[in-house]
Amino acid sequence: MYPKQEVVAMLLAGGQGSRLGVLTKKLAKPAVPFGGKYRIIDFPLSNCINSGIEAVGVLTQYQPLLLNEYIGNGQPWDLDSMDAGVTCLSPYQAVEGAEWYSGTANAIYQNIDYIERYNPEYVVILSGDHIYKMDYSKMIKFHKKRGAACTIAVIDVSLEEASRFGILNTYEDGEIYEFDEKPAHPKSTKASMGIYVFSWDKLRKYLIDDENNENSDHDFGKNVLPLMLSSGEKMFAYQFEGYWKDVGTIDSLWDANMDILNPSIPLDLKDVYSRNRMLPPHHLGENAEIQNSLVADGCEVDGKLEFSILFSGVKVAKDAEVNSSIIMPGAVIEEGAKVLYSIVSENAHIGKGAVVGGIPEDYPDRDQWGVAVIGDGLNIADGAKIAPKAMIDKDVEV
Amino acid sequence: MATNLAGIIFANVGEYNIPELTAKRTMASVPFGGKYRLVDFPLSNMSNSGINNVALIARNNFHSLMDHVGSGKAWDLSKRHSGLTIFSPYGGHSFVNRIEAIFHIKGYVEHLKEEYVVITNSNYAANINYLKVHEFHLENNADITLMYKNMAIPPKKEAPVVLYPDETGLVKKLLINPPVEDECPLSIGSMIIKRDLLLELVRQCMSANTLDFAKNLLQDNIDKLRIFGYEYTGHISLVHSMSDYFAENMKLMDKDIRDELFNPLRPIYTKVRDDAPSRYGLTSSVKGSLVAQGCVIDGTVEGSIISKGVRIGKGASVKNCIIMQDCKISDGAKLENVVIDKDVVITEGRALTGCETYPMYIEKQSIV
Numbered sequence: 234m235y236p237k238q239e240v241v242a243m244l245l246a247g248g249q250g251s252r253l254g255v256l257t258k259k260l261a262k263p264a265v266p267f268g269g270k271y272r273i274i275d276f277p278l279s280n281c282i283n284s285g286i287e288a289v290g291v292l293t294q295y296q297p298l299l300l301n302e303y304i305g306n307g308q309p310w311d312l313d314s315m316d317a318g319v320t321c322l323s324p325y326q327a328v329e330g331a332e333w334y335s336g337t338a339n340a341i342y343q344n345i346d347y348i349e350r351y352n353p354e355y356v357v358i359l360s361g362d363h364i365y366k367m368d369y370s371k372m373i374k375f376h377k378k379r380g381a382a383c384t385i386a387v388i389d390v391s392l393e394e395a396s397r398f399g400i401l402n403t404y405e406d407g408e409i410y411e412f413d414e415k416p417a418h419p420k421s422t423k424a425s426m427g428i429y430v431f432s433w434d435k436l437r438k439y440l441i442d443d444e445n446n447e448n449s450d451h452d453f454g455k456n457v458l459p460l461m462l463s464s465g466e467k468m469f470a471y472q473f474e475g476y477w478k479d480v481g482t483i484d485s486l487w488d489a490n491m492d493i494l495n496p497s498i499p500l501d502l503k504d505v506y507s508r509n510r511m512l513p514p515h516h517l518g519e520n521a522e523i524q525n526s527l528v529a530d531g532c533e534v535d536g537k538l539e540f541s542i543l544f545s546g547v548k549v550a551k552d553a554e555v556n557s558s559i560i561m562p563g564a565v566i567e568e569g570a571k572v573l574y575s576i577v578s579e580n581a582h583i584g585k586g587a588v589v590g591g592i593p594e595d596y597p598d599r600d601q602w603g604v605a606v607i608g609d610g611l612n613i614a615d616g617a618k619i620a621p622k623a624m625i626d627k628d629v630e631v
Numbered sequence: 632m633a634t635n636l637a638g639i640i641f642a643n644v645g646e647y648n649i650p651e652l653t654a655k656r657t658m659a660s661v662p663f664g665g666k667y668r669l670v671d672f673p674l675s676n677m678s679n680s681g682i683n684n685v686a687l688i689a690r691n692n693f694h695s696l697m698d699h700v701g702s703g704k705a706w707d708l709s710k711r712h713s714g715l716t717i718f719s720p721y722g723g724h725s726f727v728n729r730i731e732a733i734f735h736i737k738g739y740v741e742h743l744k745e746e747y748v749v750i751t752n753s754n755y756a757a758n759i760n761y762l763k764v765h766e767f768h769l770e771n772n773a774d775i776t777l778m779y780k781n782m783a784i785p786p787k788k789e790a791p792v793v794l795y796p797d798e799t800g801l802v803k804k805l806l807i808n809p810p811v812e813d814e815c816p817l818s819i820g821s822m823i824i825k826r827d828l829l830l831e832l833v834r835q836c837m838s839a840n841t842l843d844f845a846k847n848l849l850q851d852n853i854d855k856l857r858i859f860g861y862e863y864t865g866h867i868s869l870v871h872s873m874s875d876y877f878a879e880n881m882k883l884m885d886k887d888i889r890d891e892l893f894n895p896l897r898p899i900y901t902k903v904r905d906d907a908p909s910r911y912g913l914t915s916s917v918k919g920s921l922v923a924q925g926c927v928i929d930g931t932v933e934g935s936i937i938s939k940g941v942r943i944g945k946g947a948s949v950k951n952c953i954i955m956q957d958c959k960i961s962d963g964a965k966l967e968n969v970v971i972d973k974d975v976v977i978t979e980g981r982a983l984t985g986c987e988t989y990p991m992y993i994e995k996q997s998i999v
Contacts, residue, residue: 269908270924309905494910502907509903513893514665514923514936516884521918529908530666530924533886542908 236316238288238351240373241433242281243344245337246274246361247294252482255608255626256578261293263361264300265486266561266579268493268502269527269542272303273480275507276366277359278310278319283504284369288317288351291361292340294333297323309508322347336451342440348433356436358429358453364489365426365477366505372471373430382435382466383458385409386428386473398424399454401470409468412459423470426477429453435466476500483624487576487604490542490559494525510545510562520551529562536566544579558590567615574621575605583607584615591621634681636765637745637826639736640673641729642689642696644754644820648787648872651992652972656695659687659753661870662955662973664883664892665923665938668699669870671901672756674706674715677749679897680761683713684743688732693719699902706900729844730836733829740826748829752820756879757867758892758899759821767861768823771800774856775828775849778821780863781814787872792818792845796860805850805858816860819867828856866891877970877990880936880953883921906939914945923956930960944979951987955995969993 250262257265263274274291281289289312293300300321307319322344324333334340341348341358348356355376357369367386376384387401395416401423402411413419439457443449449456462468476499478489492498512531517523523538531546536553544562549555553566556573563580566572570583575590583589590605603622607613612628619625642659652661659670670687677685685708689696696717700706703715718736726732733740740748747768749761759778768776777794784791794816795804809815832848841847849858866888868879882888893899906925911917917932923939930947937943938955944962953970960966961979968985972995977983981999985991993999 504905505907506905509905511898511900512895513889513899514921514938515909516886516889516921517917517919519919523911523917524915525913526911527908528911528922538911544908 235350235352238317238353240286240355240357240369241288241290241348241351241353242277242286242357242359242369243341243348244274244277244281244289244291244359244361245340246291246300247297247334247340248360248362249295250362250481253486254483254624255606256483256486256576257296258626259296259609260299261295261297261361262481264296264303265480266544267364267480267486268490269529269544270509271502271505271507273364274300274304274361275310275505276364277361278304278307278312279505280365280367280369281359282311282506284367284373286357286369287312287314288353289319290322290344290347291319292334292344293321293323294340297321303508305508310506317351320347336449336456337453338440338443338449338457339451341436342444342451345437345440353433356431356433358427358431360427362481363427363477363479364500365473365475366501367428367473367475367477369428369430372428372473375471376430376432376469379407379469380467381430381469382432383461383468384430384471385458385468386426387423387470388426388473388477389422390424392419392422395419395422395424401425403470407469407471409462409470412454412462414454423472425454426473427454427479428473429458430471435461439464483576483604483606487559487574491540491557493527493542494540512545515543518551556592573605574602575607575619577607578609578611580610581607582612584613584617586615587613587617587619589613589619590623593621596621634683634762634765635745636680636682636747636749636761636823637740637743638673638677638682638685638761639733639740639748639750640670640677640685640687640753641732641751642670642687642693642753643691644752645789645871646692648789649870649876651873651970651994652876653692655692655995657689657692657753658870659689660693660696660699661754661876662938663756663868663870664880665921665936667756667899667901668696669756670696670700670753671706671899672758673751673753674700674703674708675897675899676757676759676761678706678708678900680749680759680765682745682749682761683708683710684745685715686718686736686739687715688718688736690720690726690732693717701902705902728842730833730842730848733833734837737830737833740830743826746826748824748826750822750824750829754870755819755821755867756870756892757863757865758894758897759863759865759867760897761821761823764821764823764861767800768859771859772857773859774824775858776823776861777802777849777858778819778861778863779816780819780867782817783814784811784817785869785871785875787875788869789871790845792849794818794858794860800859800861802853802858802860805845805853807845807850816862819863819869873970873990873992874988877953881934881951883936884919884934904939912945915943930962953990972997975999 246263250257312319400413515532518535529545536549573590596602642657646653708715909926912929925940940957965982
């Protein structure tokens with residue numbers, strides 16, 4: 234018998250994140266390192282505990298090893314209480330057979346038992362690929378006050394951007410009357426953030442209805458939400474003010490990291506918890522030149538650093554230059570190497586005098602320029618040159 | 632990996648020689664290296680040596696220590712049947728010296744399943760594998776193994792113990808506070824002894840009311856027991872005075888010392904705080920320094936240790952300083968050879984200068 238939890242959060246963390254290329258070759262998108270010491274999933278997990286939600290189910294499917302290990306017993310997020318805490322939910326075999334999670338709604342459907350044991354009033358659905366800080370308890374309060382069946386968090390985007398998002402058209406009081414998935418001519422700028430609060434009795438019913446519909450893709454955005462709307466359920470949009478970014482692409486991941494360095498962007502890393510590695514403070518050598526950068530524990534820097542983020546245990550040797558780049562844990566930049574507008578993955582090795590990426594100003598044809606990405610543990614030989622926008626997935630010789 | 636060794640750590644060591652830093656804390660909880668407390672070193676060394684049962688004996692001023700070590704989980708010393716136990720005086724069971732302290736915890740020691748005990752001071756920073764010392768102890772069929780290092784006696788060390796082992800390591804002469812100025816085999820305050828022998832010797836001392844650990848337990852038994860010296864050849868920082876403290880912290884600028892002390896295969900653990908990585912602003916210039924997490928640096932820093940959560944404003948200059956956690960150095964302040972304790976605010980434009988061999992010290996929570 235589990236004590237009742239008023240709210241249970243379900244965090245969708247099974248996506249491959251194929252648009253992140255080599256970065257998600259061996260790990261799920263929510264486990265991608267972010268912001269010098271975090272992984273993306275630290276943000277929703279920290280939000281949960283900071284909102285007073287103590288029961289969190291994490292739905293894993295694609296490359297779950299690192300993600301499961303990282304979440305562990307949930308202790309870094311205080312999600313290891315006796316009564317609830319964090320639980321990794323992977324697809325399983327049952328009497329009726331075994332099936333993968335075929336869609337976001339199906340993933341929740343397959344874990345109805347997990348939710349029911351807490352006998353909750355509300356279920357919050359979250360995704361594991363967004364960077365933002367949010368107090369979900371305010372949204373739940375809004376949901377209760379409106380007596381809604383479903384509340385969807387929305388953020389204002391510009392009219393040009395609106396056609397890239399799922400747009401919600403609402404009445405003045407926030408009640409939704411229409412969904413517009415990536416509209417060519419958006420009627421509103423309220424973009425769905427992929428954060429839903431449901432009254433559990435309603436969600437339960439529609440999950441079962443959706444599961445029984447053979448033509449459904451079992452997806453929240455495509456199937457369950459439109460079904461609820463057409464059935465006349467009360468659905469509201471909840472306006473979120475603050476920083477929010479989908480980090481599903483290389484460019485947006487790079488942008489979101491750079492946003493941390495921008496003092497005018499309101500993304501405060503306070504109260505974001507993570508699993509800490511036991512490393513000494515970082516050391517800046519006699520030749521170090523460092524400006525507008527973020528540096529984690531265990532780094533050894535003797536080169537030049539500008540507009541960059543160094544994760545734990547990174548080495549930047551003398552005369553090396555790192556500009557506008559993200560260097561993930563344990564990577565080594567050797568003497569005289571240049572890393573420009575790039576993402577270098579964990580434990581990669583950039584040889585002496587190698588040049589990775591380029592400065593946008595040097596490329597009048599903007600299509601030739603982009604963020605270069607070096608995969609996990611790869612070795613870039615001394616003096617090698619990696620073009621901007623390249624996605625490197627094997628060792629590079631000269 | 633469990634060993635046949637348990638640990639005893641003394642938290643209060645030579646505190647009257649360094650009253651500034653220990654006014655409100657034990658020697659064991661003195662901050663070191665920007666993110667550690669001295670006790671992290673013996674605790675991590677014991678944990679990395681597979682020691683599961685550790686007694687931490689604290690006589691006074693131990694609130695900050697208890698806050699730091701908590702359940703011992705950070706050092707993996709919080710297991711179902713073993714882990715860290717903190718011993719403080721209570722009721723009629725107070726103690727002023729080591730022999731009384733061990734007598735005071737004799738119930739704990741008697742019930743240990745481990746047959747051997749490492750006893751250590753907490754005023755050091757080093758990465759020591761106690762298993763090697765234990766092997767040496769067993770190979771020599773020793774009763775007591777004392778660890779020593781060939782070094783000059785630090786000026787302010789009280790009652791230094793100097794051992795004179797023969798070529799086999801057997802100690803036939805042990806002097807307390809001898810008038811030696813050159814390098815000598817100086818005890819570094821860690822030893823291994825069989826649990827039963829320890830209890831027996833402590834009982835003898837208690838009944839004879841001879842309560843000086845070095846004199847009565849070690850020196851008086853030099854002919855009766857097989858006491859061996861184990862030479863420690865690695866790096867060790869011993870802290871006995873403010874000038875030691877300053878100099879030993881500054882040694883962390885040496886990469887070889889850092890690599891040895893913070894060996895990734897034998898990490899030094901500490902209580903974790905969820906600080907963000909440190910942020911360097913557009914006006915920052917930082918060289919030859921060690922910086923922990925959670926700092927925001929917009930000024931100039933040279934040859935300094937900057938602990939977690941420190942803020943250094945625009946135009947501020949910090950040279951050869953140790954800045955402890957959560958201090959705020961306001962815009963334009965100038966500091967040189969200063970040790971600043973926790974939570975201090977240096978207001979705009981202040982200039983403070985100490986001397987390299989005699990650093991200026993600013994008390995915890997001051998506003999300058």
